Amino acid sequence: MRARQTLFFLSPWLLTLAAFYLFPVVYSLVLSLLNFNPLNPSATTWAGLANYSRAFQDPLLCKAAVNTLYFVVGTVPVTTVLALVLAILLNRSLPGQTFFRAGFFIPTLVSMVVISLVFKQLYAQDGILNQALSLLGIPGRAWLLDERTAFPGIMLMDIWSAIGYYMLLFLAGLQAIPRELYEAASIDGSSKLSQIFQITLPHLRPVALVVIVVNTIRSFQVFIEVFVMTRGGPLNSTLTVVYDLYERAFYRFEMGYASAIAYLLFAVIFLVSLIQARFLRLGQPVGG
Amino acid sequence: MMKRLLVWAFIFLAFLLSSFPLFWMLFLSFKTQGQFGLQNYSDLMASGPFARYVLNSLVVALFVVLGNVTLAAMTGYAFARKSFRGREVLFATVLGTLMIPKQATMIPVFILMTKLHLLDTYAALILPFLVDGFSILLIRQYLLSLPPDLEEAARLDGASELRVFWQVVMPLAKPALAVVAINAFIVNWNSFIYPLILTSRQAMRTLPVGLALYAQGEHSLDWGHLMSGSALSALPILLVFLLFSRQIISGLTQGAVKG
Numbered sequence: 136m137r138a139r140q141t142l143f144f145l146s147p148w149l150l151t152l153a154a155f156y157l158f159p160v161v162y163s164l165v166l167s168l169l170n171f172n173p174l175n176p177s178a179t180t181w182a183g184l185a186n187y188s189r190a191f192q193d194p195l196l197c198k199a200a201v202n203t204l205y206f207v208v209g210t211v212p213v214t215t216v217l218a219l220v221l222a223i224l225l226n227r228s229l230p231g232q233t234f235f236r237a238g239f240f241i242p243t244l245v246s247m248v249v250i251s252l253v254f255k256q257l258y259a260q261d262g263i264l265n266q267a268l269s270l271l272g273i274p275g276r277a278w279l280l281d282e283r284t285a286f287p288g289i290m291l292m293d294i295w296s297a298i299g300y301y302m303l304l305f306l307a308g309l310q311a312i313p314r315e316l317y318e319a320a321s322i323d324g325s326s327k328l329s330q331i332f333q334i335t336l337p338h339l340r341p342v343a344l345v346v347i348v349v350n351t352i353r354s355f356q357v358f359i360e361v362f363v364m365t366r367g368g369p370l371n372s373t374l375t376v377v378y379d380l381y382e383r384a385f386y387r388f389e390m391g392y393a394s395a396i397a398y399l400l401f402a403v404i405f406l407v408s409l410i411q412a413r414f415l416r417l418g419q420p421v422g423g
Numbered sequence: 424m425m426k427r428l429l430v431w432a433f434i435f436l437a438f439l440l441s442s443f444p445l446f447w448m449l450f451l452s453f454k455t456q457g458q459f460g461l462q463n464y465s466d467l468m469a470s471g472p473f474a475r476y477v478l479n480s481l482v483v484a485l486f487v488v489l490g491n492v493t494l495a496a497m498t499g500y501a502f503a504r505k506s507f508r509g510r511e512v513l514f515a516t517v518l519g520t521l522m523i524p525k526q527a528t529m530i531p532v533f534i535l536m537t538k539l540h541l542l543d544t545y546a547a548l549i550l551p552f553l554v555d556g557f558s559i560l561l562i563r564q565y566l567l568s569l570p571p572d573l574e575e576a577a578r579l580d581g582a583s584e585l586r587v588f589w590q591v592v593m594p595l596a597k598p599a600l601a602v603v604a605i606n607a608f609i610v611n612w613n614s615f616i617y618p619l620i621l622t623s624r625q626a627m628r629t630l631p632v633g634l635a636l637y638a639q640g641e642h643s644l645d646w647g648h649l650m651s652g653s654a655l656s657a658l659p660i661l662l663v664f665l666l667f668s669r670q671i672i673s674g675l676t677q678g679a680v681k682g
Contacts, residue, residue: 148498160523224433248631
């Protein structure tokens with residue numbers, strides 16, 4: 136009787152778990168070992184590990200992987216540091232504090248499609264950025280059509296759109312630090328700056344780990360920006376792994392190969408998260 | 424004093440940089456050849472099925488919010504209050520679902536929906552998101568922070584399990600349910616890759632997908648139209664933020680900081 140009741144409460148979740156998590160995870164592993172085209176399912180053949188070995192020799196995918204790595208390395212540290220600086224500055228009482236926090240936070244709630252469209256306008260030949268530059272006498276360009284500036288432009292936008300969220304997480308972490316620590320340090324005569332290094336940063340390490348891991352996982356999956364702004368161009372300079380995966384699965388219907396790419400990406404993300412957790416020594420006592 | 428002023432000036436500058444793009448979007452959305460008004464919005468509504476996109480997004484978001492508030496609440500309640508075999512393993516599974524990236528599941532889900540003839544239906548856009556692991560986590564966390572006294576009193580009074588859940592637990596969990604509802608709304612309203620692959624008919628596109636595809640079509644350089652479409656997509660989120668910023672922030676920080 137009691138078990139039946141519990142099952143009743145759990146059953147909606149168990150059904151969605153089976154249909155949308157367990158089945159897909161297993162099925163995409165199977166798919167990754169097949170040559171499968173949904174338009175022609177009768178032509179399905181066993182591929183074994185061929186999809187995986189193909190991935191390592193695929194110049195387009197390698198280009199996408201390098202770009203994605205570049206994106207992660209170029210955005211995550213900058214976002215983390217800027218979010219931390221803003222959080223520390225906003226943690227004291229300032230006129231307009233609530234207003235400022237909202238101003239930084241709102242962009243993180245707005246859909247990436249909207250943000251991408253707005254920045255596509257900013258970066259366009261007739262966009263506001265070029266108009267501002269022309270006031271300074273600097274010649275403009277179509278930033279997203281130039282292979283040297285398109286990807287950095289997308290990265291800059293990503294940093295802009297992400298800072299507020301991580302700032303908020305750092306703020307929550309800052310508010311959990313006991314005030315007495317700072318008071319004691321002040322009495323001991325340590326400066327504001329050395330308090331940041333001796334009290335604030337060590338205490339923020341668990342939050343910093345969350346910020347870095349969450350942002351890294353998200354950045355490895357960068358897709359919407361590319362879909363809306365450049366579709367991987369110009370000259371594949373903005374092609375990312377998930378965008379490549381999407382085109383292979385849903386334009387060329389190479390779903391077996393795309394599943395192998397998805398699994399490889401998942402493995403990379405998982406490994407990188409583990410390394411980051413180890414590096415930042417998750418679970419160690421604060422201040423050690 | 425001087426230092427405080429410098430800090431304030433720095434933050435103010437950062438604030439201007441941070442808010443300018445969205446203000447610029449609003450400005451362009453109201454501007455048509457030197458005039459200000461709602462011309463872009465009415466043109467946009469006339470030029471594509473944008474009203475339909477908005478409707479689709481609203482319908483999907485409504486059901487996803489209702490699903491998470493009731494079904495995820497049931498799950499969170501079971502994890503917080505019931506003891507059963509395999510609870511630890513199942514709860515670890517909840518956490519696990521949060522770590523699986525979308526692109527690892529989207530191809531099988533696409534094939535599943537194709538087989539079930541559910542592509543281009545509301546069901547395809549709603550079912551995968553009906554019970555989110557994050558919602559379960561929030562409810563469980565909240566219920567664990569409350570003593571089970573009221574529920575036990577209701578049971579002593581002879582209330583059925585369903586009644587205990589519906590009339591005692593649900594009202595008690597209201598603050599957590601609000602966080603769940605708002606979070607589910609924002610996530611779903613902005614959701615992109617799943618609605619993109621699970622729909623192909625224009626009439627079934629959601630607002631973000633319809634907007635992104637509209638931007639790739641022949642209208643690609645009509646910034647007035649594009650910015651008014653963007654503003655339409657952003658405004659409900661801004662409204663929700665103005666009304667519920669406390670719940671939004673509590674949801675985000677609970678999710679990440681307490682994990």
